[in-house]
Every structure is written in structure tokens, then in C-alpha cells.
Amino acid sequence: MKNWNWLVLGLMVIGFSSCISQKQITYFQTTSPDSTGVSEEIVNRYTPTIQTNDMLGINVNSLNPEASSFFNPYAGVERIANFQAMNGQVPVTAVVGYLVDADGNIQFPMLGKVKVAGLTSARTQELFQEKLKNYLKEPTVSVRFLNFKVSVLGEVARPSMFSVPNEQMNINEALSLAGDITIYGRRDNVLVIRETNGKREFGRINMNQRDLFKSPFYYLHPNDVVYVEPGKSRLAYADRFYTILPSIIGALSLIAVIIRR
Missing domain, CATH: 3.10.560.10 (Outer membrane lipoprotein wza domain like)
Structure with missing residues (x-):
């Protein structure tokens, strides 16, 4: 029974050492008691720009689907991956799309090298739509980051x-x-x-x-x-656990002996 006492004492120590105050775990606290319900302007909203080594997914559509398909060489691979995922299969793992090279360019069908580094996806869509007007009727382009x-x-x-x-x-x-x-x-x-x-x-x-x-x-x-x-409570928990571990093992051994008898 002595081992049982040590076990209980050890568990109590862990419980007390891991106590955390409400202030430590409450999100979005304010120093002003009158700020409840007060709205504030959203700042620092982030819009990513294309960088070297980014992988872009670019999809082209127009009034002529057959002509548009020429500019979508990766569409078939994406459809296969989506089909496999929907049917519980392991989808294609390779990321397919257009890699932005060290100079900030991508190689696009018919258009050749196109400078995209530093642009947002929205600006890139406008750029491609303008360039593709020479090949397609009323083209629409969607651009998204794959990485x-x-x-x-x-x-x-x-x-x-x-x-x-x-x-x-x-x-x-x-x-x-x-x-x-x-x-x-x-x-x-x-x-x-x-x-x-x-x-x-x-x-x-x-x-x-x-x-x-x-x-x-x-x-x-x-x-x-x-x-x-x-936090300190995690470190204290780990320290206490390894401190009382021998006592826990001893208590479990005692229980095993009692059960066997």
C-alpha cells in the first residue's frame, strides 16, 4: 500500500504543477474594459506576389473550347488526380503547373517566356488575357498558387x-x-x-x-x-512524470502481484 500512497501523491503533484491561469490561455484580451463591441479597421491585409520558384496553376477558357485546350497542357493530369481522389485512390503526387524560373519567367504555350515575378495572381490573369486575345476569342484566365x-x-x-x-x-x-x-x-x-x-x-x-x-x-x-x-507547465509535467515514474512502475508491479494471488 505504500506504493499506492506514492502514486497518489505523485499524481497530485502533477495536477498542482500543471495549473494554468485563465489569463494565460484566453485569446484576444484587451487592456481597456470599454472595448467590448468596438470595431476596428482591418490593416495589413496580405496579397501574395509571384516569386521565383513559385508553381502556378494557369487555366485558359474561351468561346472555342478546342482552341483553349491547347493552352491547358496540365489539365489532363489534374483531372486524373481529382478522379483518383474522389474514388479513394492515391492521387497523382507530382505538383503540375508552371515553375517560375530564376529570372522570374514562365514558359507558356505559343507565348514563350512571360515575365510574372512581382505580379499578383489578379494582375497575371489580366496580362495573359491581353496576350491571348491574338489567339482566342474572349479568353478568360484563372491563375492560382500551387505551392x-x-x-x-x-x-x-x-x-x-x-x-x-x-x-x-x-x-x-x-x-x-x-x-x-x-x-x-x-x-x-x-x-x-x-x-x-x-x-x-x-x-x-x-x-x-x-x-x-x-x-x-x-x-x-x-x-x-x-x-x-x-510553457513552464509542460516542462514541469515532464519533470514530475519522470520523477514519479519508478513509483508508478512499482505500484503497477504490486497490483500485478495482488491479482496473481
């Missing part, structure tokens, strides 16, 4: 890499996809790692405060990495 992904690591429920289909994701959405920050994660010091123009930036966001909406790291960029570091 807009963000990674979420650390103290979240489901760390993973997530694709962004609509060219925009904020840190709240990324954490939601990852199952939210665990009870042990630090909400006041979330790290965003970003690579732009050959430089790596490190930004910190306090999810507890409403000021996060004004942060330049609130809207995520392609290939951003979000890292949630563990």
Missing part, C-alpha cells in the same frame, strides 16, 4: 503542413487547422519564421492580446513556419 503552404509545429494538437487554396491565411486560421494550441503551449510568444528576398525573419505574436491583428506576421506568407513553444 502556398504553411507549417505549424510545436505545442499544437495536430502539427502539420497545410495548403492554402485561396491565397490568404492568417495565424488564427493556421492554428485552427492544427487543432489549436494545447493547454501547455505558450500563447504569448508564438514564433513565425518567414523567408523573403533571401533573408529569414523571426516575428513574435502574443495571441493573448488584440494587438496581434496589427502585427505584420498576422497574415501568413507562403512557406511560413509557425512554432508554438512549450
Whole structure:
């Protein structure tokens, strides 16, 4: 029974050491008690621009479908991948599309090299529609990023890499996809790692405060990495667990002996 006492004591220690205050886990807090219901202007909305090594999906349509198909060489592969996914098969894993080369160009049927680096997807659509008027009647073009992904690591429920289909994701959405920050994660010091123009930036966001909406790291960029570091309660939990582990093993051994008798 002595082992049982140690087991109970150890579990109590873990329980007390992992206590976390409400202030540490509450999102979007404000220092002003009168700010409830107050609206604020949305700032820093992010629109991605095309960079070297981006992969673009470009789809062309016009009044003549047969003529349009000449400008959609990857459409067949995409349809196969969609069909396989709908039927529970493993879809085509290769990313198909137009790779932006080191000079910021893509090679497009009939048009040859087209400079797209630095443009938004909307501006690129307008550019291609204008160029394709020489070949198609009333062409329409859709352009989307195929490699807009963000990674979420650390103290979240489901760390993973997530694709962004609509060219925009904020840190709240990324954490939601990852199952939210665990009870042990630090909400006041979330790290965003970003690579732009050959430089790596490190930004910190306090999810507890409403000021996060004004942060330049609130809207995520392609290939951003979000890292949630563990808090002191996680470290204390781990320390306590390994401290009482021998007692737990001893208690389980005792139970096994009693059951056998």
C-alpha cells in the first residue's frame, strides 16, 4: 500500500504543477474594459506576389473550347488526380503547373517566356488575357498558387503542413487547422519564421492580446513556419512524470502481484 500512497501523491503533484491561469490561455484580451463591441479597421491585409520558384496553376477558357485546350497542357493530369481522389485512390503526387524560373519567367504555350515575378495572381490573369486575345476569342484566365503552404509545429494538437487554396491565411486560421494550441503551449510568444528576398525573419505574436491583428506576421506568407513553444507547465509535467515514474512502475508491479494471488 505504500506504493499506492506514492502514486497518489505523485499524481497530485502533477495536477498542482500543471495549473494554468485563465489569463494565460484566453485569446484576444484587451487592456481597456470599454472595448467590448468596438470595431476596428482591418490593416495589413496580405496579397501574395509571384516569386521565383513559385508553381502556378494557369487555366485558359474561351468561346472555342478546342482552341483553349491547347493552352491547358496540365489539365489532363489534374483531372486524373481529382478522379483518383474522389474514388479513394492515391492521387497523382507530382505538383503540375508552371515553375517560375530564376529570372522570374514562365514558359507558356505559343507565348514563350512571360515575365510574372512581382505580379499578383489578379494582375497575371489580366496580362495573359491581353496576350491571348491574338489567339482566342474572349479568353478568360484563372491563375492560382500551387505551392502556398504553411507549417505549424510545436505545442499544437495536430502539427502539420497545410495548403492554402485561396491565397490568404492568417495565424488564427493556421492554428485552427492544427487543432489549436494545447493547454501547455505558450500563447504569448508564438514564433513565425518567414523567408523573403533571401533573408529569414523571426516575428513574435502574443495571441493573448488584440494587438496581434496589427502585427505584420498576422497574415501568413507562403512557406511560413509557425512554432508554438512549450510553457513552464509542460516542462514541469515532464519533470514530475519522470520523477514519479519508478513509483508508478512499482505500484503497477504490486497490483500485478495482488491479482496473481
